[in-house]
Amino acid sequence: MTPPDASGAPYRKGELALPVDVMRAAGHRAVDLIVERLHTVAQHPPHAVTDPANLAGLIGEPLPEEGGDLTELIEWLSREILPLGIRFDHPRCLAFVPTTGNYPATLADLLTSAHLSVPGAWFVGAGPTGIELATLSWLCDLLGLPAGWGGLFVSGGSVANITALAAARDHHLDGDLTGARLYCSTQAHPSIARAVHLLGFGRDQLVALPPDSGNRLDPHRLARRIDRDLAEGQRPFAVIGTLGTTSTGALDPLPELAGLCRDHGLWLHVDGAHGAAYAATERGRPLRASLQRADSLTVDPHKWLFQPYEAGCVLLRDPALLKNTFRMDRHFLDTGYLHPAQPRGGQINLDDYGPQQSRGLRALKLWLSLKTFGAAAFRRAIDHGVDLAEYAAARIAAHPCLRLETPPSLGILTFTCRPVTALDAASTDELQRAVSHGVCADGRAMVLTTRVHGRVVLRLCTINPASTRPDIDTTLDLVVDAARKHQDGTRAPRGQD
Ligand SMILES: Cc1ncc(COP(=O)(O)O)c(C=O)c1O
Known part of the structure:
Protein backbone atom coordinates (compact mmCIF):
# COMPACT_ATOMS: atom_id res chain seq x y z
CA MET A 1 0.00 0.00 0.00
CA THR A 2 1.33 3.44 -0.87
CA PRO A 3 2.08 5.50 2.26
CA PRO A 4 0.08 8.70 2.63
CA ASP A 5 2.62 11.09 1.10
CA ALA A 6 3.00 12.94 -2.15
CA SER A 7 5.16 10.28 -3.83
CA GLY A 8 2.48 9.49 -6.39
CA ALA A 9 2.37 13.09 -7.61
CA PRO A 10 4.26 13.99 -10.79
CA TYR A 11 7.63 15.74 -10.53
CA ARG A 12 7.20 19.49 -10.51
CA LYS A 13 9.69 21.17 -12.83
CA GLY A 14 12.54 22.73 -10.90
CA GLU A 15 11.82 20.87 -7.67
CA LEU A 16 15.42 19.68 -7.41
CA ALA A 17 16.95 23.02 -8.31
CA LEU A 18 17.21 26.43 -6.65
CA PRO A 19 16.82 29.97 -7.95
CA VAL A 20 20.13 31.57 -8.90
CA ASP A 21 20.00 34.19 -6.15
CA VAL A 22 19.37 31.51 -3.52
CA MET A 23 22.31 29.46 -4.88
CA ARG A 24 24.60 32.46 -4.72
CA ALA A 25 23.53 33.48 -1.22
CA ALA A 26 23.97 29.96 0.14
CA GLY A 27 27.32 29.58 -1.61
CA HIS A 28 28.64 32.89 -0.33
CA ARG A 29 27.56 32.03 3.18
CA ALA A 30 29.21 28.60 2.91
CA VAL A 31 32.49 30.17 1.80
CA ASP A 32 32.32 32.73 4.61
CA LEU A 33 31.78 29.96 7.12
CA ILE A 34 34.65 27.93 5.68
CA VAL A 35 37.04 30.88 5.89
CA GLU A 36 35.87 31.59 9.43
CA ARG A 37 36.42 27.92 10.30
CA LEU A 38 39.96 27.96 8.94
CA HIS A 39 40.89 31.22 10.64
CA THR A 40 39.46 30.50 14.07
CA VAL A 41 40.43 26.86 14.53
CA ALA A 42 43.02 27.66 17.21
CA GLN A 43 40.39 29.43 19.31
CA HIS A 44 38.53 26.17 19.87
CA PRO A 45 39.60 22.96 21.63
CA PRO A 46 41.29 20.46 19.31
CA HIS A 47 38.63 17.91 20.16
CA ALA A 48 34.89 18.56 20.43
CA VAL A 49 33.58 15.52 22.23
CA THR A 50 29.98 14.36 22.13
CA ASP A 51 28.08 11.17 22.86
CA PRO A 52 25.57 9.28 20.74
CA ALA A 53 22.58 10.40 22.85
CA ASN A 54 23.48 14.06 22.41
CA LEU A 55 24.05 13.61 18.70
CA ALA A 56 20.79 11.71 18.29
CA GLY A 57 19.07 14.65 19.98
CA LEU A 58 20.61 16.98 17.42
CA ILE A 59 20.18 15.03 14.21
CA GLY A 60 17.92 12.07 14.96
CA GLU A 61 14.93 13.32 13.02
CA PRO A 62 12.68 11.39 10.63
CA LEU A 63 13.29 11.51 6.87
CA PRO A 64 12.28 15.03 5.84
CA GLU A 65 9.59 14.84 3.17
CA GLU A 66 9.59 18.58 2.65
CA GLY A 67 12.64 20.73 2.09
CA GLY A 68 14.12 23.54 4.19
CA ASP A 69 16.24 26.64 3.81
CA LEU A 70 19.68 25.78 2.38
CA THR A 71 21.55 28.72 3.91
CA GLU A 72 20.14 27.98 7.34
CA LEU A 73 21.08 24.32 6.99
CA ILE A 74 24.65 25.20 6.00
CA GLU A 75 24.87 27.56 8.95
CA TRP A 76 23.58 24.91 11.36
CA LEU A 77 25.86 22.18 10.04
CA SER A 78 28.89 24.46 10.23
CA ARG A 79 28.15 25.59 13.77
CA GLU A 80 26.58 22.55 15.44
CA ILE A 81 27.47 19.31 13.71
CA LEU A 82 30.59 19.35 11.56
CA PRO A 83 32.83 20.70 14.34
CA LEU A 84 31.99 17.68 16.51
CA GLY A 85 35.08 15.51 16.47
CA ILE A 86 38.79 16.16 16.16
CA ARG A 87 39.94 19.46 14.65
CA PHE A 88 42.95 17.91 12.94
CA ASP A 89 44.28 21.28 11.80
CA HIS A 90 44.39 22.69 15.33
CA PRO A 91 48.02 23.66 16.02
CA ARG A 92 48.02 21.68 19.27
CA CYS A 93 46.29 18.61 17.84
CA LEU A 94 49.27 16.26 17.95
CA ALA A 95 47.23 13.06 17.77
CA PHE A 96 47.10 10.37 15.06
CA VAL A 97 48.43 11.79 11.77
CA PRO A 98 46.89 15.24 11.83
CA THR A 99 46.29 16.49 8.33
CA THR A 100 45.62 20.18 7.88
CA GLY A 101 43.87 20.45 4.56
CA ASN A 102 44.24 23.74 2.72
CA TYR A 103 41.91 26.27 1.20
CA PRO A 104 42.66 25.74 -2.53
CA ALA A 105 42.07 22.02 -1.98
CA THR A 106 38.72 22.77 -0.35
CA LEU A 107 37.68 24.80 -3.37
CA ALA A 108 38.95 22.03 -5.64
CA ASP A 109 36.50 19.62 -3.99
CA LEU A 110 33.70 22.11 -4.58
CA LEU A 111 34.63 22.51 -8.23
CA THR A 112 34.90 18.80 -9.01
CA SER A 113 31.58 18.24 -7.34
CA ALA A 114 29.89 20.97 -9.36
CA HIS A 115 31.42 19.74 -12.62
CA LEU A 116 30.62 16.09 -11.91
CA SER A 117 34.22 15.39 -12.87
CA VAL A 118 34.93 11.72 -13.50
CA PRO A 119 38.47 10.73 -14.42
CA GLY A 120 37.24 7.21 -15.22
CA ALA A 121 37.06 6.86 -18.99
CA TRP A 122 38.75 9.42 -21.23
CA PHE A 123 35.54 9.79 -23.24
CA VAL A 124 33.65 10.67 -20.05
CA GLY A 125 36.20 12.95 -18.43
CA ALA A 126 39.15 13.91 -20.61
CA GLY A 127 39.97 17.09 -18.68
CA PRO A 128 39.75 15.40 -15.28
CA THR A 129 41.84 12.47 -16.57
CA GLY A 130 44.45 14.92 -17.83
CA ILE A 131 44.56 16.62 -14.42
CA GLU A 132 44.96 13.30 -12.61
CA LEU A 133 47.74 12.14 -14.94
CA ALA A 134 49.54 15.47 -14.60
CA THR A 135 49.23 15.36 -10.81
CA LEU A 136 50.51 11.78 -10.69
CA SER A 137 53.49 12.85 -12.72
CA TRP A 138 54.15 15.81 -10.36
CA LEU A 139 53.83 13.54 -7.36
CA CYS A 140 56.40 11.15 -8.86
CA ASP A 141 58.67 14.13 -9.50
CA LEU A 142 58.23 15.36 -5.94
CA LEU A 143 59.23 11.96 -4.55
CA GLY A 144 62.06 11.40 -7.03
CA LEU A 145 60.41 8.48 -8.82
CA PRO A 146 61.73 8.07 -12.36
CA ALA A 147 59.76 8.19 -15.60
CA GLY A 148 57.52 5.19 -16.10
CA TRP A 149 56.08 5.14 -12.58
CA GLY A 150 52.34 5.73 -12.47
CA GLY A 151 49.12 4.74 -10.77
CA LEU A 152 46.06 6.51 -9.57
CA PHE A 153 44.41 8.46 -6.81
CA VAL A 154 42.27 6.48 -4.39
CA SER A 155 40.40 7.27 -1.18
CA GLY A 156 43.40 6.80 1.14
CA GLY A 157 46.20 4.57 2.31
CA SER A 158 43.97 1.57 2.99
CA VAL A 159 42.66 1.40 -0.56
CA ALA A 160 46.11 2.18 -1.97
CA ASN A 161 47.49 -0.82 -0.05
CA ILE A 162 44.82 -3.22 -1.25
CA THR A 163 45.11 -1.96 -4.82
CA ALA A 164 48.87 -2.52 -4.87
CA LEU A 165 48.63 -5.94 -3.22
CA ALA A 166 45.94 -7.03 -5.70
CA ALA A 167 48.37 -6.27 -8.52
CA ALA A 168 51.14 -8.14 -6.66
CA ARG A 169 48.90 -11.18 -6.15
CA ASP A 170 47.89 -11.39 -9.79
CA HIS A 171 51.41 -10.80 -11.05
CA HIS A 172 52.95 -13.53 -8.90
CA LEU A 173 50.34 -16.15 -8.18
CA ASP A 174 48.40 -16.65 -11.39
CA GLY A 175 45.11 -17.34 -9.63
CA ASP A 176 46.44 -19.96 -7.22
CA LEU A 177 46.73 -18.64 -3.66
CA THR A 178 47.75 -21.97 -2.12
CA GLY A 179 50.69 -21.65 0.23
CA ALA A 180 51.26 -18.02 -0.76
CA ARG A 181 52.98 -15.88 1.89
CA LEU A 182 53.29 -12.12 2.42
CA TYR A 183 55.56 -10.57 5.06
CA CYS A 184 55.43 -7.43 7.16
CA SER A 185 56.19 -6.44 10.75
CA THR A 186 53.62 -6.27 13.51
CA GLN A 187 54.05 -2.50 13.29
CA ALA A 188 52.53 -2.38 9.77
CA HIS A 189 49.17 -0.67 9.47
CA PRO A 190 46.10 -2.91 9.98
CA SER A 191 44.94 -2.01 6.48
CA ILE A 192 47.58 -4.48 5.30
CA ALA A 193 45.94 -7.32 7.22
CA ARG A 194 42.53 -6.20 6.00
CA ALA A 195 43.76 -6.08 2.40
CA VAL A 196 45.16 -9.58 2.72
CA HIS A 197 41.78 -10.79 3.98
CA LEU A 198 39.84 -9.05 1.22
CA LEU A 199 42.18 -10.45 -1.41
CA GLY A 200 41.24 -13.98 -0.43
CA PHE A 201 44.22 -15.00 1.70
CA GLY A 202 43.95 -16.61 5.12
CA ARG A 203 45.31 -14.72 8.12
CA ASP A 204 48.12 -17.27 8.42
CA GLN A 205 49.33 -16.29 4.96
CA LEU A 206 50.35 -12.88 6.26
CA VAL A 207 53.48 -13.37 8.32
CA ALA A 208 53.70 -10.40 10.72
CA LEU A 209 57.13 -10.55 12.35
CA PRO A 210 58.03 -8.91 15.66
CA PRO A 211 60.07 -5.75 15.02
CA ASP A 212 63.64 -5.06 16.13
CA SER A 213 64.41 -2.77 19.07
CA GLY A 214 63.87 0.26 16.78
CA ASN A 215 60.36 -0.96 15.81
CA ARG A 216 61.55 -1.86 12.30
CA LEU A 217 61.04 -4.98 10.28
CA ASP A 218 64.18 -7.00 10.99
CA PRO A 219 65.68 -8.11 7.65
CA HIS A 220 67.66 -10.98 9.21
CA ARG A 221 64.61 -12.40 10.88
CA LEU A 222 62.71 -11.91 7.63
CA ALA A 223 65.38 -13.69 5.58
CA ARG A 224 65.35 -16.64 7.99
CA ARG A 225 61.58 -16.86 7.85
CA ILE A 226 61.48 -16.73 4.06
CA ASP A 227 64.10 -19.51 3.88
CA ARG A 228 62.10 -21.60 6.31
CA ASP A 229 58.86 -21.08 4.40
CA LEU A 230 60.55 -21.97 1.12
CA ALA A 231 62.00 -25.11 2.67
CA GLU A 232 58.49 -26.06 3.81
CA GLY A 233 57.15 -25.62 0.29
CA GLN A 234 55.30 -22.33 0.89
CA ARG A 235 55.25 -19.63 -1.79
CA PRO A 236 56.61 -16.28 -0.53
CA PHE A 237 55.62 -13.57 -3.00
CA ALA A 238 55.49 -10.14 -1.32
CA VAL A 239 57.11 -8.07 1.41
CA ILE A 240 55.45 -4.97 2.83
CA GLY A 241 57.86 -2.39 4.21
CA THR A 242 56.47 0.58 6.09
CA LEU A 243 57.97 4.00 5.57
CA GLY A 244 56.79 5.70 8.72
CA THR A 245 54.90 3.35 11.03
CA THR A 246 51.85 5.03 12.49
CA SER A 247 52.90 4.34 16.05
CA THR A 248 56.49 5.59 16.13
CA GLY A 249 57.29 6.81 12.60
CA ALA A 250 59.83 4.00 12.22
CA LEU A 251 61.29 3.32 8.79
CA ASP A 252 61.67 -0.31 7.83
CA PRO A 253 65.12 -0.93 6.31
CA LEU A 254 64.08 -0.51 2.70
CA PRO A 255 67.50 -1.10 1.07
CA GLU A 256 67.83 -4.47 2.83
CA LEU A 257 64.21 -5.36 2.03
CA ALA A 258 64.74 -4.43 -1.61
CA GLY A 259 67.85 -6.65 -1.72
CA LEU A 260 65.95 -9.59 -0.21
CA CYS A 261 63.06 -9.12 -2.63
CA ARG A 262 65.44 -8.99 -5.57
CA ASP A 263 67.24 -12.15 -4.46
CA HIS A 264 64.02 -14.10 -3.97
CA GLY A 265 61.98 -12.59 -6.79
CA LEU A 266 59.41 -11.06 -4.40
CA TRP A 267 57.23 -7.99 -4.79
CA LEU A 268 58.21 -5.09 -2.53
CA HIS A 269 55.31 -2.90 -1.51
CA VAL A 270 56.22 0.20 0.49
CA ASP A 271 53.47 1.63 2.66
CA GLY A 272 54.57 5.24 2.72
CA ALA A 273 51.11 6.55 3.58
CA HIS A 274 52.64 8.79 6.19
CA GLY A 275 56.34 8.93 5.44
CA ALA A 276 56.78 8.94 1.66
CA ALA A 277 56.25 12.70 1.55
CA TYR A 278 59.55 13.14 3.37
CA ALA A 279 61.34 12.05 0.18
CA ALA A 280 60.24 15.40 -1.29
CA THR A 281 62.65 17.28 0.97
CA GLU A 282 66.40 17.70 0.72
CA ARG A 283 66.94 15.83 3.99
CA GLY A 284 64.66 13.02 2.82
CA ARG A 285 66.39 12.72 -0.54
CA PRO A 286 68.38 9.57 0.48
CA LEU A 287 65.05 7.73 0.70
CA ARG A 288 64.55 8.11 -3.00
CA ALA A 289 66.97 5.38 -3.99
CA SER A 290 65.00 2.85 -1.92
CA LEU A 291 61.64 4.01 -3.19
CA GLN A 292 62.84 3.53 -6.73
CA ARG A 293 63.55 -0.12 -5.95
CA ALA A 294 60.00 -0.80 -4.75
CA ASP A 295 57.39 -2.38 -6.98
CA SER A 296 54.60 -0.33 -5.49
CA LEU A 297 54.19 2.58 -3.13
CA THR A 298 51.33 3.98 -1.05
CA VAL A 299 51.32 7.74 -0.52
CA ASP A 300 48.60 9.58 1.36
CA PRO A 301 48.40 13.21 0.30
CA HIS A 302 45.76 13.58 3.03
CA LYS A 303 48.53 13.10 5.55
CA TRP A 304 51.86 14.87 5.04
CA LEU A 305 50.93 16.64 1.82
CA PHE A 306 48.32 18.65 3.68
CA GLN A 307 45.23 17.65 1.69
CA PRO A 308 41.71 17.30 3.07
CA TYR A 309 40.15 13.82 3.05
CA GLU A 310 40.00 11.86 0.79
CA ALA A 311 43.31 11.85 -1.06
CA GLY A 312 45.36 8.67 -1.24
CA CYS A 313 47.56 7.47 -4.03
CA VAL A 314 48.99 4.17 -5.27
CA LEU A 315 52.05 4.25 -7.50
CA LEU A 316 53.69 1.34 -9.33
CA ARG A 317 57.03 1.04 -11.06
CA ASP A 318 55.11 -0.71 -13.83
CA PRO A 319 51.57 0.68 -13.82
CA ALA A 320 50.58 -1.77 -16.55
CA LEU A 321 50.42 -4.35 -13.73
CA LEU A 322 47.47 -2.44 -12.27
CA LYS A 323 45.78 -2.67 -15.64
CA ASN A 324 46.45 -6.38 -15.71
CA THR A 325 44.36 -6.77 -12.54
CA PHE A 326 41.68 -4.14 -12.96
CA ARG A 327 41.05 -3.49 -16.64
CA MET A 328 37.38 -3.60 -17.52
CA ASP A 329 37.70 -6.05 -20.40
CA ARG A 330 39.36 -8.63 -18.15
CA HIS A 331 36.18 -8.61 -16.06
CA PHE A 332 33.95 -8.84 -19.08
CA LEU A 333 30.19 -9.17 -18.80
CA ASP A 334 27.63 -8.11 -21.38
CA THR A 335 28.66 -4.47 -21.29
CA GLY A 336 27.96 -3.15 -24.76
CA TYR A 337 27.07 0.21 -23.23
CA LEU A 338 30.73 0.69 -22.35
CA HIS A 339 31.97 0.38 -25.92
CA PRO A 340 31.55 4.10 -26.70
CA ALA A 341 33.92 4.80 -23.79
CA GLN A 342 36.73 2.52 -24.97
CA PRO A 343 40.03 4.40 -25.22
CA ARG A 344 41.32 5.30 -28.65
CA GLY A 345 44.74 6.46 -29.77
CA GLY A 346 46.73 7.70 -26.81
CA GLN A 347 43.68 7.97 -24.54
CA ILE A 348 43.84 6.45 -21.08
CA ASN A 349 40.89 5.13 -19.08
CA LEU A 350 41.92 5.37 -15.45
CA ASP A 351 39.04 3.09 -14.47
CA ASP A 352 41.16 0.29 -15.97
CA TYR A 353 43.77 0.84 -13.25
CA GLY A 354 41.78 0.46 -10.04
CA PRO A 355 38.58 -0.89 -8.51
CA GLN A 356 36.33 2.12 -9.19
CA GLN A 357 34.58 3.05 -12.41
CA SER A 358 32.88 6.29 -11.38
CA ARG A 359 35.56 8.05 -9.42
CA GLY A 360 35.93 11.56 -8.09
CA LEU A 361 38.72 13.86 -9.16
CA ARG A 362 40.68 13.66 -5.91
CA ALA A 363 43.83 14.71 -7.72
CA LEU A 364 42.51 18.24 -8.24
CA LYS A 365 43.07 19.07 -4.58
CA LEU A 366 46.76 18.39 -4.84
CA TRP A 367 46.98 19.97 -8.31
CA LEU A 368 45.37 23.23 -7.22
CA SER A 369 47.33 23.49 -3.99
CA LEU A 370 50.64 22.74 -5.74
CA LYS A 371 49.83 25.38 -8.36
CA THR A 372 48.74 27.91 -5.74
CA PHE A 373 51.59 27.48 -3.25
CA GLY A 374 54.35 25.83 -5.29
CA ALA A 375 56.20 22.63 -4.41
CA ALA A 376 58.88 24.54 -2.48
C1 LIG B 1 51.27 3.67 7.57
C2 LIG B 1 49.80 3.78 7.26
N1 LIG B 1 49.27 3.03 6.27
C3 LIG B 1 47.97 3.08 5.95
C4 LIG B 1 47.12 3.93 6.62
C5 LIG B 1 45.66 3.95 6.25
O1 LIG B 1 45.41 5.13 5.55
P1 LIG B 1 43.92 5.70 5.36
O2 LIG B 1 43.44 6.05 6.73
O3 LIG B 1 44.14 6.89 4.49
O4 LIG B 1 43.11 4.64 4.71
C6 LIG B 1 47.62 4.74 7.65
C7 LIG B 1 46.71 5.62 8.40
O5 LIG B 1 47.06 6.21 9.40
C8 LIG B 1 49.00 4.68 7.97
O6 LIG B 1 49.53 5.44 8.94
Missing part, protein backbone atom coordinates in the same frame (compact mmCIF):
# COMPACT_ATOMS: atom_id res chain seq x y z
CA ALA A 377 56.31 25.62 0.11
CA PHE A 378 55.30 21.98 0.58
CA ARG A 379 58.92 20.96 1.11
CA ARG A 380 59.41 23.70 3.70
CA ALA A 381 56.18 22.71 5.47
CA ILE A 382 57.34 19.07 5.69
CA ASP A 383 60.73 20.21 7.03
CA HIS A 384 58.96 22.34 9.60
CA GLY A 385 57.21 19.26 11.01
CA VAL A 386 60.52 17.41 11.26
CA ASP A 387 62.20 20.35 13.01
CA LEU A 388 59.32 20.69 15.44
CA ALA A 389 59.59 17.02 16.41
CA GLU A 390 63.33 17.53 17.03
CA TYR A 391 62.52 20.54 19.19
CA ALA A 392 59.93 18.58 21.18
CA ALA A 393 62.37 15.70 21.63
CA ALA A 394 65.08 18.02 22.95
CA ARG A 395 62.68 19.57 25.43
CA ILE A 396 61.46 16.17 26.60
CA ALA A 397 64.99 14.80 26.95
CA ALA A 398 65.98 17.81 29.06
CA HIS A 399 62.91 17.69 31.31
CA PRO A 400 63.33 15.89 34.65
CA CYS A 401 59.72 14.63 34.66
CA LEU A 402 59.71 13.28 31.11
CA ARG A 403 61.51 10.51 29.28
CA LEU A 404 61.93 10.21 25.51
CA GLU A 405 60.94 6.67 24.52
CA THR A 406 61.42 6.70 20.75
CA PRO A 407 63.36 9.45 18.99
CA PRO A 408 61.65 11.68 16.46
CA SER A 409 61.20 9.90 13.18
CA LEU A 410 59.24 11.45 10.32
CA GLY A 411 57.64 13.95 12.66
CA ILE A 412 56.54 11.35 15.24
CA LEU A 413 57.99 10.73 18.70
CA THR A 414 56.92 8.93 21.84
CA PHE A 415 57.67 9.67 25.47
CA THR A 416 56.48 8.94 29.00
CA CYS A 417 55.98 10.82 32.23
CA ARG A 418 58.33 9.56 34.89
CA PRO A 419 56.47 8.52 38.04
CA VAL A 420 57.39 10.57 41.12
CA THR A 421 57.65 7.42 43.21
CA ALA A 422 58.48 3.96 41.88
CA LEU A 423 55.43 2.34 40.26
CA ASP A 424 54.85 -1.09 38.77
CA ALA A 425 54.41 -1.42 35.01
CA ALA A 426 50.60 -1.37 35.12
CA SER A 427 50.48 1.80 37.22
CA THR A 428 53.11 3.49 35.05
CA ASP A 429 51.01 2.64 31.98
CA GLU A 430 47.95 3.98 33.79
CA LEU A 431 49.80 7.21 34.50
CA GLN A 432 50.39 7.77 30.77
CA ARG A 433 46.73 7.12 29.98
CA ALA A 434 45.64 9.45 32.75
CA VAL A 435 47.95 12.17 31.43
CA SER A 436 46.49 11.81 27.95
CA HIS A 437 42.94 12.05 29.37
CA GLY A 438 43.93 15.02 31.51
CA VAL A 439 45.48 16.95 28.63
CA CYS A 440 42.57 16.24 26.29
CA ALA A 441 40.03 17.17 28.99
CA ASP A 442 41.80 20.48 29.56
CA GLY A 443 40.92 21.34 25.95
CA ARG A 444 44.05 23.23 24.94
CA ALA A 445 45.93 20.35 23.33
CA MET A 446 45.38 16.80 22.18
CA VAL A 447 47.92 14.11 23.05
CA LEU A 448 47.07 10.42 22.77
CA THR A 449 48.86 7.22 23.72
CA THR A 450 50.21 4.30 21.76
CA ARG A 451 51.96 1.06 22.69
CA VAL A 452 55.69 0.52 22.22
CA HIS A 453 57.23 -2.86 23.06
CA GLY A 454 54.10 -3.65 25.04
CA ARG A 455 54.15 -0.48 27.16
CA VAL A 456 51.85 2.54 27.05
CA VAL A 457 53.57 5.75 25.90
CA LEU A 458 52.48 9.23 24.94
CA ARG A 459 52.82 10.12 21.27
CA LEU A 460 53.23 13.38 19.37
CA CYS A 461 52.90 13.87 15.62
CA THR A 462 54.06 17.39 14.82
CA ILE A 463 53.40 17.71 11.08
CA ASN A 464 50.99 20.65 11.15
CA PRO A 465 52.78 23.59 9.49
CA ALA A 466 50.79 25.97 11.70
CA SER A 467 52.13 24.42 14.91
CA THR A 468 54.87 26.42 16.62
CA ARG A 469 57.48 25.93 19.33
CA PRO A 470 55.25 27.74 21.85
CA ASP A 471 52.51 25.21 20.95
CA ILE A 472 54.91 22.40 21.86
CA ASP A 473 55.91 24.21 25.08
CA THR A 474 52.29 24.69 26.10
CA THR A 475 51.49 21.06 25.34
CA LEU A 476 54.42 19.73 27.37
CA ASP A 477 53.51 22.02 30.27
CA LEU A 478 50.00 20.57 30.15
CA VAL A 479 51.44 17.05 30.13
CA VAL A 480 53.61 17.69 33.18
CA ASP A 481 50.72 19.35 34.96
CA ALA A 482 48.37 16.44 34.21
CA ALA A 483 50.99 13.97 35.50
CA ARG A 484 51.38 15.92 38.71
CA LYS A 485 47.62 16.13 39.25
CA HIS A 486 47.13 12.42 38.60
CA GLN A 487 49.89 11.46 41.00
CA ASP A 488 48.67 13.90 43.66
CA GLY A 489 45.21 12.38 43.25
CA THR A 490 46.36 8.77 43.50
CA ARG A 491 48.71 9.41 46.43
CA ALA A 492 46.25 11.41 48.55
CA PRO A 493 43.90 8.56 49.55
CA ARG A 494 46.83 6.36 50.57
CA GLY A 495 48.26 9.18 52.70
CA GLN A 496 44.92 9.44 54.51
CA ASP A 497 44.83 5.72 55.39
